[in-house]
Amino acid sequence: MAGGIGSRLWPLSTPEMPKQFIDVLGTGKSLIRLTMERFLPVCKPEHFWVVTSERYVATVKEHLPEVPDEQILAEPEPRNTAPCIAYASWKIRAKYPDANIVVTPSDALVLDHEVFTDAISKALAATENSDAIVTVGITPTRPETGYGYIHTAEPTPGKVVKVLEFKEKPDRATAEKYLADGAYLWNAGIFVWNVRTITSELRAHAPQIAGVMDALAPSFYTDREAAEVRTHFAECEKISIDYAVMEKSPHIHTVACNPRWSDLGSWGALKEHIPADADGNAVVAVGPGGSDVRLFDCSGCIVHTDGTRTVVLQGLKDSIVSLRNGNLLICKLSEEQHIKEYSTPRN
């Protein structure tokens, strides 16, 4: 899934070039590229499928040239994750009726690939010949209020077990209770299932979306597909896969793991994954040459620039400084929940 616009990381992430296509960490690779490479141990390059917005199709091809054109699916408009997953699932099923599928966001970070691959492999083994739905559960390391949680009776790492309940993003006190309890995992939004399972689950719990897909299916892999999708995709109910299926199906499982995962959903989350200097400043200067970033009397800052010139920062504490494509953000980390509002054009 590569259709998001990542508005909380503005100006690093913009609707023109969202987070998944950006070298957020200064590694020389975009997050979508890192995501594809992370799954290569369990999936051949020709078996990757990407659902994205029409406007990002060319960008996806640049970042993932191995993915066949017909496996880059263009949404004419965002309808949340259920229609996105339905489109990919119906199209995959037409060619691979027994496909075992991992659905993943393309803009998250995983540092421990071995642990992650082990969990994904366990989940794939569990879904290959069953109607299990497995959602990856991340063993929490702090009382995070920015993620949804998965409640399970048996949070044993690497073991596929039943989910008791999904929990919305908690308040701080509840998050601390979850962390202490040990039976709650972060919901990473990574799902594993067989194509037979997800199509029949969508048919059962989201029949309107299934109906649109059944009508579109005869056009798949033909010259008519793009036009048909452009005309009818927007008829799908706008609903997340969590509401449409995960909270309704009785087949939901999880596999706990601690692969040092982050959704990189905020500047604060990003800061945790960039090495800091002695004063706690995390600096990423991307692009050819990179900027000459000079800090004086600064502490606890995250600085992200894409320029090739000189950046002088003096006297900033616990702040975000991001300079990208000529856009500039300076903001206290404590106020980062307002960035979307700050950066939205006023009328």
Place this chain on the structure above:
Amino acid sequence: MAGGIGSRLWPLSTPEMPKQFIDVLGTGKSLIRLTMERFLPVCKPEHFWVVTSERYVATVKEHLPEVPDEQILAEPEPRNTAPCIAYASWKIRAKYPDANIVVTPSDALVLDHEVFTDAISKALAATENSDAIVTVGITPTRPETGYGYIHTAEPTPGKVVKVLEFKEKPDRATAEKYLADGAYLWNAGIFVWNVRTITSELRAHAPQIAGVMDALAPSFYTDREAAEVRTHFAECEKISIDYAVMEKSPHIHTVACNPRWSDLGSWGALKEHIPADADGNAVVAVGPGGSDVRLFDCSGCIVHTDGTRTVVLQGLKDSIVSLRNGNLLICKLSEEQHIKEYSTPRN
């Protein structure tokens, strides 16, 4: 005089494009353009002369297309103001042996043109048929420690009077004494004299420089001038006109005026001349379209951008934010004396 590099206003002013060529105030005109236009009431366009660095000759022509090519004088290297003024004076004298001259920096601001023109006219009248040297004295409005002062017994506005003494930049207590006393004026570095006077004063007090100019003079207005100047100009002693002439000559006068002048020599000085919002923030967004600058919880800041994108600033107090040609400065106004050091490349 248009050879300075204005390092205290980095990154607005850089060696590649210093302050005098910049639309510092967001008026649509550079400071050198504003300077020329300010003198049009007393000087025809074809009688302007500019001394600048070789590297800025093309830029001067862009900003002042009315000035004849042979009146844009290129210094092969900076030797301070005495050789700069000598070169222009010797060259002017060769063509206009009775010229009455105003020497002025090209990067200062004057808001009250009528008062200024009156003072300049008085000075020109005083020097036309005498050997008077008149330096413009600005009636101080605050105990400024960043300027030199002129001591006179008769600081009457608009009257050309004798100077008692020049004073270096004072400390705060001395500046307050000067302000209270009333007999001290700011030295704006603007000089008025007849070409006969300044050439003979230089010959008397800076004979080494006069000797270089005498040797160069036969090449003036010929094909050899550029090559001769490039070879010999650097032989001149590196000295300011203040030390070379003003402090030695017995003919020094001043004319007091309060034309709301500023040397715009620092971000703090610049901030005083840009209208502020209710929170004391002064914002200049130059260039086609200008940036969309949005301030949240900011006060007492000066913001100067040349971009056409979005700039979001949150939580900054009494700070400088300047984004120009991809260079970025964020600095407390109280630390601005360190900007030159901050912005100098490290080895």
